[in-house]
Amino acid sequence: MGSRLTELLGARHVSGYSASRLAAQIRALILDGRLTVGERLPSERALAVELQRSRSTVTRAYDILDAEGYVDRIHGGGTRVTLPHSYLAPAPIASETAIDMSIASMDSTPGLYDATVRSLPRLAALRGSSGYELQGLAELREAVARRFTERGAATSADEIVITAGAMHALNLVLTTVGRRGDRVLVEQPTFPHAIEALRRHGYRTQPTPVDENGWDPGHLTGVLLSARPQAAYLIPDFHNPTGATMTNAERDLVAATARSAGTLLIVDETTAELDIDRGWSPAPMASFSPSVITIGSMSKLAWGGLRIGWIRADRRLVGRLLALRSSYDLGTALLEQCIAAELLADLPSLKAHVRARLSAGRSAVADGLAAIGGLRMPSTPGGLSAWVDLGAPISTALSLAAREQQLILPPGPRFTTGGVLERRMRIPISYPPAQAADAMARLRVAWEHVSQSDRGALGDLPRSAVV
Missing domain, CATH: 3.40.640.10 (Type I PLP-dependent aspartate aminotransferase-like (Major domain))
Known part of the structure; x- marks a missing residue:
């Protein structure tokens, strides 16, 4: 049985990768949170056998990740996932026109x-x-x-x-x-x-x-x-x-x-x-x-x-x-x-109100994301939010661009223990439809700004994931 890393990479998909591209794929798994900080990776020899690649290719990929700070290689202790930095939350916005989606909650029940x-x-x-x-x-x-x-x-x-x-x-x-x-x-x-x-x-x-x-x-x-x-x-x-x-x-x-x-x-x-x-x-x-x-x-x-x-x-x-x-x-x-x-x-009346409110909010968010183009809202049968895959590690950049539009929307790393999940963003479905639609319109402007200024991050993605 292969390692978890090989399972996540998909051996057939990376069989022809260069060392730099293999390193990029492992880096993406780390930033996406699928490889967790502190998790031990296979040895160079073991991974080379599992991926049917030369050991020198795997060694070079680990060297790249080590230099970037994404793994820690200890002699006799193996290779473990780490991070080059931690996420720091930006200062709050003081504005009556701002929409604060850092809080996924609803206003009070009518009862x-x-x-x-x-x-x-x-x-x-x-x-x-x-x-x-x-x-x-x-x-x-x-x-x-x-x-x-x-x-x-x-x-x-x-x-x-x-x-x-x-x-x-x-x-x-x-x-x-x-x-x-x-x-x-x-x-x-x-x-x-x-x-x-x-x-x-x-x-x-x-x-x-x-x-x-x-x-x-x-x-x-x-x-x-x-x-x-x-x-x-x-x-x-x-x-x-x-x-x-x-x-x-x-x-x-x-x-x-x-x-x-x-x-x-x-x-x-x-x-x-x-x-x-x-x-x-x-x-x-x-x-x-x-x-x-x-x-x-x-x-x-x-x-x-x-x-x-x-x-x-x-x-x-x-x-x-x-x-x-x-x-x-x-x-x-x-x-x-x-x-x-x-x-x-x-309780039944209370839950009925919540169900109707969340359903309306979910529809408004789904429509807003569809208008952005390429961003697909995952199945969200309940709860407070949709966990959206942005298709590229741009969550922090998008969050900062959204703040320019008076939209407070924390990036994926805010929800982690070590600054990962840069491909993800939590979008609450708990806001009234009109406010949610306004927020998604602001997010669309922020997305366009990021996509224009960061072609490097978006250029290799399928068209379905890019504006």
Whole structure:
């Protein structure tokens, strides 16, 4: 069996390549995130045999990559993927006319106001209490637990902790389950603020690739078994930013492998309910293993300003979470909890609004990309965004050109642990159709500017990928 690099390259396609062109193909795999930073590449001899090329050609290709900073060659330690630089986010734009697509979220559900009014008697009934609810209101915890049970993971209210949003939940979990220097497996790409949280807590990240077609189960389970990370942070439902959903078979495999490796699975379900027309419903990852830690949020279903999230964990871990939480936080605001309980009481209406809104936004983005010419929107059956292949490593250049048009659209490297995925760009589908159409019109101007000024990057691409 050949190496993963040979599989990604396609031995038949590179059989006649020169050393420089072979190096360019490997470089593209690195920048696209399909080869992850730290991953070990085959030896020169082994790769030459697999590709049926001379060893001198492979050696020269590795030399080119080494000189450019894309691999690190250590005597006796093999050749490993690295990067010549890291991505630095540009400064924000201060303008009322700017469209900020760095945030993939929607404005509030139409039912928010009425839910707030209906929640006031609930709040009034709590005035005789201390007002501190470390674990969260029992009524809201029961509603969240009931939804887990409906989806296939039997859950009780005492396995739920209510938090001030999903990021609050993630930070509380990271503080509780590990320590600085621990290794954590993360998807590449993934939610940028999760990467920042992991780094702030001192974790070392180990990436595994995912795209709109899904995960590489062999790579993911291989990393779990070889690196045995303390934890793994995964977004298996409408993955942010690719929109992929992990199959039940893959969930079962990942959960079983994590148990064998002693790895805690931290599953982010913030986007789990954002279905447009997927056509099937997976079981929660928690249904495949009792040790899975799940975090969720109301921010995508209802409104980002409603700072309500939750953690689902076994009772023993809930006790540890609450013991730690009391040292810096004494509970989530009661009014928000009362509003969330009202909203969850009519979840079908809430999801119907989200489905209609995302469907309209998806259509506007698809039409806008079609007008640009050559850019094809991948299948996006739900979630917050489309993970668009630009056809060339120009994501940062396109992002900078878009800023000239007052459009804030982060490049692909923003969603990675090491500045890769320059061929990709996350385009949210969560904006109102008119605003999305305006954003795509601005993106078209930026694309034309980049395509005119960077013929070198675009010239070798098929016509279908170029304006």
